[in-house]
Amino acid sequence: MKLSEAKAVITGGASGLGFATAQRIVDAGGQVVLLDINDELGNESATQLGERAAYVSTDVSNEASVQAAMQQAKETMGGITLAVNCAGVANAGRALGREGPWPSANFNRVIQINLVGTFNVTKEAAAVMNENEPSEDGERGVIVSTASIAAFEGQIGQAAYAASKGGVHAMMLPLAREFAAFGIRVNTIAPGIMLTPMMAGMTQEVQDSLAAQVPFPRRLGKPEEYADTVQFIYETTYVNSETIRCDGAIRMQAK
Numbered sequence: 001m002k003l004s005e006a007k008a009v010i011t012g013g014a015s016g017l018g019f020a021t022a023q024r025i026v027d028a029g030g031q032v033v034l035l036d037i038n039d040e041l042g043n044e045s046a047t048q049l050g051e052r053a054a055y056v057s058t059d060v061s062n063e064a065s066v067q068a069a070m071q072q073a074k075e076t077m078g079g080i081t082l083a084v085n086c087a088g089v090a091n092a093g094r095a096l097g098r099e100g101p102w103p104s105a106n107f108n109r110v111i112q113i114n115l116v117g118t119f120n121v122t123k124e125a126a127a128v129m130n131e132n133e134p135s136e137d138g139e140r141g142v143i144v145s146t147a148s149i150a151a152f153e154g155q156i157g158q159a160a161y162a163a164s165k166g167g168v169h170a171m172m173l174p175l176a177r178e179f180a181a182f183g184i185r186v187n188t189i190a191p192g193i194m195l196t197p198m199m200a201g202m203t204q205e206v207q208d209s210l211a212a213q214v215p216f217p218r219r220l221g222k223p224e225e226y227a228d229t230v231q232f233i234y235e236t237t238y239v240n241s242e243t244i245r246c247d248g249a250i251r252m253q254a255k
Contacts, residue, residue: 006030007077011087016196018086020223033073060117083125114164153252176241192247214248
C-alpha cells in the first residue's frame with residue numbers, strides 16, 4: 001500500500017502525533033478524516049490540511065460514537081484503508097498518595113479512553129476495511145495503535161496509564177492473528193518523550209531535563225518521526241503484529 005492512496009481515519013487527529021500523521025498523508029496525496037472531541041480545533045485542523053481532509057466529532061470511549069464516525073468517514077472517502085489510534089489521556093496519580101487511595105474512577109477513565117477506545121476504533125475500522133478489494137498480497141487495510149514506553153517501564157504514578165498502554169500492546173497479537181483472515185495488519189508504535197503540544201507548554205528547563213535522559217539523539221522526539229513510523233508500517237506489508245519503539249533508546253526510571 002502507498003500513502004498516496006491512503007484513506008485514513010486518525011483519532012486524536014486534531015493535534016500532536018495525530019495531526020503530524022494526517023499532514024504526512026495529505027502531503028503524500030492521501031485522504032484523512034480526523035476523529036477528535038475538540039470540535040473547534042478539529043475543524044481548524046481539517047481546514048488547515050485542505051480539501052482532502054475532514055473532521056468528525058468522536059468520543060472513542062463511546063462505541064456508538066465510533067460506529068457513526070466510521071460510517072461517516074467511509075462515505076466521505078469512499079472507504080477506509082488505514083486507521084491510526086492516537087487519542088488518549090495521560091492522567092497520573094499514586095495508587096496510595098498523600099490524600100489516600102487514588103479513586104478507581106480515575107483509573108477506569110484512563111482504561112476506557114486509551115484501551116477500550118483503541119479497541120472500539122480497531123474493530124469498527126476493520127469492519128469497513130473488510131469491504132475493500134484486496135491488493136496483490138491480499139491486503140485490505142492497516143491499523144496502527146499508539147502504546148508508549150510506559151507499557152514496558154511505567155513510572156511511579158503511572159499505574160493506570162501503563163496498564164492501558166500495556167493492554168494496547170498485548171491485544172495487538174491476537175487481533176493481528178484474527179484479522180489475518182481478512183488481510184488486515186495490526187501494528188503498534190510505542191513513542192518515548194515526544195514534543196507534543198502538551199510537552200511544548202512546559203518550561204524550556206523541563207524540556208531540556210527530559211531530553212538529557214535520551215541516549216541518542218539527545219533531544220525530544222518529533223511528531224514527524226512518529227509519522228515516519230506510520231508511513232513505514234503502512235507501506236511495508238511484511239511488518240505485522242510488531243510494536244516499534246520510537247524513543248531514542250531511553251529506558252524510563254522509577255520516577
